[in-house]
Amino acid sequence: MIIDAHQHFWDPARADYPWMNAPELAPIRRSFGPADLAPLLKENGIDASIVVQCRSALDETEEFLRIAHATPSVIGVVGWVDLTDGALGDTLDRLRAVPGGNKLVGIRHQVHDEADPDWLLREDVQRGLTAVFAHDLAYDFLVRSRELPAAITTAQAFPQARFVLDHAAKPPIAGGGSTEWSDRIAALGACGNVWCKISGLATEAVWNDWDAERLLPFVQHAARCFGEDRLIYGSDWPVCLLAGSYGEIKDALEACLAKIGPQVRDKAFGVNARVAYRLA
Template sequence: MLFDTHLHIVDRQALDYPWLSGAGDLNRDNLYEDYARDALRCGISNVLHMEVDVAPARIDDETNYVREVGRRQGSLVRGVIAACRPEEDGFAAYLERSAADPFVKGFRRVLHVAPDDTAARPLFRENIKRLSGTRMTFDLCVFPHQFETILALVDHCPDVRFILDHCANPPIKDGMSEVWRKGITEFSRRSNVTAKISGVIAYGDLENWSVESLRPYVEHTIGSFGWDRVVWGSDWPVCTLGGGLAPWVAATHALTSGCSPEERDKLYQANAKRIWSI
């Protein structure tokens, strides 16, 4: 069974997504019902919803929307990784409120679309440090050219648990990058970082990707972090641009076919259950 740590629900009737107008084929509704139909067929048993960069004024509305999805009979949704703005005043109060809500499991601020200096700003760094010693995780979605700044953030917050999304967004379509390869190694040396095996389809040839085209990136990430510090995510609906949920699940099984049942279980679900106490 798989624990999906990276589902995006998009409901344009319920919430506002300023970025969607420039998102091409993703500019559509992608509802939980559409995901769940395939997820159940693929053996997914638990899900965390990942924030979808809604309009800042709608952040709490997104969490409450997903909460209602989680309350439906038979829902797979166990919690949310909520949006946040650590670069702004008010984060401390938001954290305190969220920490009292067991449905909120962590936070993400999408940094690969933010100014490159965002994570270097003193207020941002100090606000992220407030997560130290809490049950909350912080997801990092960054590009390789931002690695130096993000590594400095991780070092500034050694007691915060970070999740590195999408194998750190490797530029697969352009071939193996030394910046990415060395960056993964550096991130893995920080014991407070866990890598998420997700999203890699989007960085290759969407129409012609193969298991073998993904293998060097997935294997380098898992080899660097080890089986105790990796989790799995679908990145649905982004994965639908490269074929859908079922092909990505099949690729995951193929990529790990030579691994032990214990190793696969850690990646597939056990580590996620431990990290988020589910």
């Protein structure tokens, strides 16, 4: 099974997405749903996908579970819950009980938008993570270099938990990279309970001036840090459309992974996501 482990659905006419207000994001400020994604999956040989949260709202998680229940190709949902909720365990039990609740595989919060770089280390957040892991869910780190130290400490604090780093922590590709990013991602990769998504990289490059060769050094570094068993492919559709078509993004990342090794490519496009998210 070939899996796109990171894609989104949204409709700005029905809900507010604060991060989408920047003028340069106007091309993707419209509705994207399962009917838009289905032909792209078929054209690109993708069997299934995991839909990932876009806003900090429980009703979005509930909506994604309904979509997953009605859409066989959506095999997992990484949703949002309030990690500071003192009754989070009850909330997770309720989500698991609704139609599609069996497809809830992970939780995510937009940590890189928090003012505090150590937000993950707050006592109430750590308590919430304990509830997430007690429900056998993974947790997606949405962080940049600034928040990586807190992510490293968190991964070390929960050695039996499963973490997935989104977008390889958004390396500063347009600026040529940084030793801060490369060193910190290496430290996170040393935690054996963290997987790394090779996703969202083209939009960290110059949108109209990138190719697979420019992404390759960053993919190679992630591969050195996480190894062939902990790299996961994701398109980051429709955010990726800012930099290229679904097919262009998929082909570029596949080319990068294949240069590292065919087995690396094959694992990143399926089995590693199944292990990280415990997909049925």
